[in-house]
Amino acid sequence: MSQEFQAFDFRCKFGSKHFPYPIFTASGCASSGKELSQFFPLSEIGAVVTKSIAVKPRSGRATPRMAETPSGMLNSIGLQGPGIDQFLEDDIPWLMSNNARVIVSISGETVEEYASLARRLRTVQGLSGIEVNISCPNVENRGLVFSCDSVASRAVVESVRRNIGGELPIIVKLSPDVTDIVAIAREVVSAGADGLALINTLLGMAIDIDAMRPKLAGKTGGLSGPAIRPVAVRAVYQVHAAIPNTPILGMGGITSGRDALEFILAGASGVSIGTANFGNPTAPIKVKEELEQLLKERGFSSMSDAIGKAHDR
Amino acid sequence: MVFAAGEMAAFARPGNFVAISVGGPNSSMILRRAFAIYRASDRGQYGGTIELVVAPHGQGSKWLTSLDIHDRVNMVGPLGTHFGIPTEPVSALLVGGGYGSAPLFGLAEVLKERGCRVDMVLGASVAGKIYAPLEGKRSVNSLTVTTEDGSAGIKGRVTDVLPSLIEKNQSEIIYSCGPMGMLQAVEEVSQRHQTMHLCAVEESMACGIGICMTCVLPVKDEKGIIKMTRSCIDGPVMDGERVIWGSSRAIPEGTWGAP
Numbered sequence: 001m002s003q004e005f006q007a008f009d010f011r012c013k014f015g016s017k018h019f020p021y022p023i024f025t026a027s028g029c030a031s032s033g034k035e036l037s038q039f040f041p042l043s044e045i046g047a048v049v050t051k052s053i054a055v056k057p058r059s060g061r062a063t064p065r066m067a068e069t070p071s072g073m074l075n076s077i078g079l080q081g082p083g084i085d086q087f088l089e090d091d092i093p094w095l096m097s098n099n100a101r102v103i104v105s106i107s108g109e110t111v112e113e114y115a116s117l118a119r120r121l122r123t124v125q126g127l128s129g130i131e132v133n134i135s136c137p138n139v140e141n142r143g144l145v146f147s148c149d150s151v152a153s154r155a156v157v158e159s160v161r162r163n164i165g166g167e168l169p170i171i172v173k174l175s176p177d178v179t180d181i182v183a184i185a186r187e188v189v190s191a192g193a194d195g196l197a198l199i200n201t202l203l204g205m206a207i208d209i210d211a212m213r214p215k216l217a218g219k220t221g222g223l224s225g226p227a228i229r230p231v232a233v234r235a236v237y238q239v240h241a242a243i244p245n246t247p248i249l250g251m252g253g254i255t256s257g258r259d260a261l262e263f264i265l266a267g268a269s270g271v272s273i274g275t276a277n278f279g280n281p282t283a284p285i286k287v288k289e290e291l292e293q294l295l296k297e298r299g300f301s302s303m304s305d306a307i308g309k310a311h312d313r
Numbered sequence: 314m315v316f317a318a319g320e321m322a323a324f325a326r327p328g329n330f331v332a333i334s335v336g337g338p339n340s341s342m343i344l345r346r347a348f349a350i351y352r353a354s355d356r357g358q359y360g361g362t363i364e365l366v367v368a369p370h371g372q373g374s375k376w377l378t379s380l381d382i383h384d385r386v387n388m389v390g391p392l393g394t395h396f397g398i399p400t401e402p403v404s405a406l407l408v409g410g411g412y413g414s415a416p417l418f419g420l421a422e423v424l425k426e427r428g429c430r431v432d433m434v435l436g437a438s439v440a441g442k443i444y445a446p447l448e449g450k451r452s453v454n455s456l457t458v459t460t461e462d463g464s465a466g467i468k469g470r471v472t473d474v475l476p477s478l479i480e481k482n483q484s485e486i487i488y489s490c491g492p493m494g495m496l497q498a499v500e501e502v503s504q505r506h507q508t509m510h511l512c513a514v515e516e517s518m519a520c521g522i523g524i525c526m527t528c529v530l531p532v533k534d535e536k537g538i539i540k541m542t543r544s545c546i547d548g549p550v551m552d553g554e555r556v557i558w559g560s561s562r563a564i565p566e567g568t569w570g571a572p
Binding site: 028030031036038051056059063068072073077080081082217276277278279281 | 334341342343344345387389516517518519520522523524525526527528529530540541546560561562563564568569570571572
């Protein structure tokens with residue numbers, strides 16, 4: 001019996017679904033997987049979390065949409081996308097034929113839109129989960145950021161749960177731009193969420209001092225990258241302490257295995273790679289390999305044994 | 314700068330670009346910098362090489378130009394669309410602005426090999442910003458230089474000399490690269506003279522591989538529908554006629570999915 005090729009136990013679980021690896025793409029940072037598949041086989045990660053899809057096609061916001069900041073970047077894409085019809089026609093079959101596990105991220109402007117997206121996805125075979133993005137900062141009206149309000153968050157999650165049925169896991173993506181993220185987390189879990197994606201970008205701004213106006217056409221944008229990692233680790237730690245049985249997909253500035261391990265020790269069951277893909281399209285594989293090494297060095301025989309370890313010490 | 318790039322060089326076509334990580338392993342600059350390929354050669358002492366023209370203006374390009382010979386960089390490429398080459402030996406006019414003219418020299422060589430007539434116009438604000446290496450001049454039939462302050466060549470802008478050049482040389486296709494304002498002005502001239510116009514657009518990019526959706530601009534698709542289109546994988550080379558020019562900071566009316 002050969003021990004040499006025994007794979008490290010990387011399995012993780014969200015709701016009813018098991019994933020072979022705890023590495024995912026972050027919504028909006030991998031499009032629908034096609035481009036990244038030139039750099040690694042998509043089956044080598046837990047799942048592709050697709051760019052949040054809306055009911056109708058969206059042009060997104062005007063340019064400039066991006067500004068690099070110290071150890072981070074601001075974006076105001078504004079959920080550009082083809083709409084659910086074309087997405088189901090083109091992207092989902094492509095992902096399935098490339099053996100990718102798929103978590104579809106959805107975004108609506110009203111509770112009814114989320115419900116309608118959930119109804120469309122209910123009949124799609126082979127999905128691994130739904131990410132309910134209630135925290136995109138790049139909407140025209142900040143009042144629409146559902147995750148800043150626990151009543152609105154509950155309404156969205158209840159309607160998705162009702163329309164998607166009982167099987168498919170729902171992972172709800174929250175904003176760190178709130179006074180008490182634990183309160184929002186408890187609310188969406190009691191409304192039917194199987195897991196939480198923590199965190200979305202933080203609202204930020206950069207100003208061009210020559211033109212003397214905001215760098216982004218949309219004025220404000222979402223801050224991502226290593227600059228926000230401590231905020232994300234804190235959010236994961238706080239939420240895991242409060243509701244330890246709810247799996248967390250941790251994200252925010254992860255570029256290496258050590259970054260990923262921080263999130264797992266804080267309580268994440270899996271991690272998503274976002275902005276790092278822009279600088280290094282093979283980042284998810286690099287993170288996976290480094291993470292395996294670090295876990296082995298610390299004597300773990302499975303990833304799941306390390307979840308939340310930072311709380312015991 | 315010359316990079317030993319192995320087989321990447323063999324796949325590079327005029328108009329393609331590369332994306333390079335900058336600042337070293339602990340850099341606070343997390344995004345790659347995109348550079349148009351000046352020349353690519355798939356054989357030589359160091360195997361395939363890719364040459365770039367780097368103007369040390371920003372932090373990233375300053376870091377790159379501070380590297381020593383034999384230092385290594387992380388480069389992804391070749392990326393993006395390339396300039397379409399006519400199958401017939403037509404008369405081509407190449408228009409470059411500032412340092413953006415770099416990819417035109419490799420293009421000129423390819424066009425020459427196809428038997429095309431190649432005329433080139435390079436423009437900038439001042440003489441010091443004209444990029445026209447000696448070896449590049451050999452592959453063109455004529456070179457016209459314009460500067461806004463008159464410090465080199467003809468005083469004025471590239472568009473001041475384009476109409477007479479198009480008429481004199483019976484130009485059938487214009488290739489351009491440089492600032493967006495210049496590309497727009499070239500497109501207006503091209504429309505009036507009913508020439509084809511392929512331009513390499515410049516939009517700030519985060520990823521360069523099509524996943525971030527930051528480098529978009531409004532472009533008509535084959536059905537005439539205006540879509541926010543990625544300049545990294547659907548560009549940088551685009552048909553000038555299809556681009557909706559001057560639409561920075563606003564989504565043009567009628568764009569697919571506009572709010």
